[in-house]
Amino acid sequence: xxxTLLDQIKKRRLTLGLQIQQMPLRAxxxxxxxxxxxxxxxxxLTTLDQIAEGLxxxxxxxxxxxxxxxxxxxxxxxxxxxxxxxVAQANESSAPEHFIHEADESPWGDL
Numbered sequence: 260x261x262x263t264l265l266d267q268i269k270k271r272r273l274t275l276g277l278q279i280q281q282m283p284l285r286a287x288x289x290x291x292x293x294x295x296x297x298x299x300x301x302x303x304l305t306t307l308d309q310i311a312e313g314l315x316x317x318x319x320x321x322x323x324x325x326x327x328x329x330x331x332x333x334x335x336x337x338x339x340x341x342x343x344x345x346v347a348q349a350n351e352s353s354a355p356e357h358f359i360h361e362a363d364e365s366p367w368g369d370l
Contacts, residue, residue, distance in 0.1 A: 264307070269297055271314045285313030 272282060283293045286309045296302045296310070304318075311318050321329050 265297065265299060268310055268314065271316055275314065277314075282310070282313060286310045287313070 272279070277285070279294070279297060280290070282288075282297075283290045286293060286306075288296075288306065288309060292306070293310075296306070302310070308318055
């Protein structure tokens with residue numbers, strides 16, 4: 260099942276425990292702008308970037324050939340309730356064994 264970017268924005272907001280009314284201030288948008296976006300609007304790239312910042316997230320272009328690997332990494336982090344960048348976790352001295360193994364199979368290796 261494909262998840263749209265707008266679905267991901269709403270899911271991230273809910274995961275952070277934020278009400279829809281809180282997002283305009285966090286993203287630097289009006290209530291009307293943000294409400295239209297979550298309702299299925301067609302935001303500009305700069306607006307998406309603002310929303311990502313408000314959600315303490317980042318926009319990222321992932322090659323389709325690497326999408327499954329990236330989703331697997333994100334799912335693994337979610338299972339372990341980790342909300343920190345993956346790279347910060349992938350060091351041998353502090354990372355759990357599964358992160359070290361996944362780092363060896365980095366989806367970014369051939370980019």
